[in-house]
Amino acid sequence: MTAAAVVLMVSVAVPESARAAELLVLEQPGCAWCARFNNEIAPGYPHTEEGRRAPLRRVDVTESWPADLAAIAPERLTPTFILLSDDGREVARLRGYPGDNFFWPLLAEMLGKLGPVPAM
Template identity: 65%
Template sequence: MRLIWTSAMLAAAVFFPGPLRAAELLMLEQPGCVWCAQFNAEIAPAWPKTDEGKRAPLRRVDITEPWPEDLAGVQKERFTPTFVLVEDGKEIARLRGYVGDEFFWYRIGEMLALLPDGD
């Protein structure tokens, strides 16, 4: 049994050499944010179905709540919505505000292009 366990652990180390932390798109939001509501109506339902959403799943962070410990390396924001592309706990790019779907998709494309290939 120990041999099977050891073999399985070695195989996992070869295929998954480091922590499995994918890119995320943080949405910094707060209650009553009109632009957040517009994003929620125009983009949020489709996001997980898109290539962009699969590459960087949306993670919502309410800025009125305590800041998540795993985001210690990401600067807090007072303006909402703010979208922060994060990979391995590091900020890659930031988009402040939401002014409509066309601009959003264009800017998100630019941000995702900054990720290393293979993510």
């Protein structure tokens, strides 16, 4: 079986609904609040329930807006956090980083808009 056939089989076997939600973080070089988020939250984020439910995806606002995010309104204020559902729709947006004490409760409120956590 060729590699192309394997890729085709895998893409057919994995439904679009298996795609995970994402937490976009819009950032730019020199952003002090982005750096603070990167020091306080980002290192541990993938190891949290929140990080497993909505993995972090970084978008540099000084570069071209990603084509797969065409339906999402760009933002110049950084950092901005945009929660996308598993089908790529915007669910919630948080402008600015409020510090680690306030970030987690605000993120929980955002994630609550996704609905109940799917059963495993």
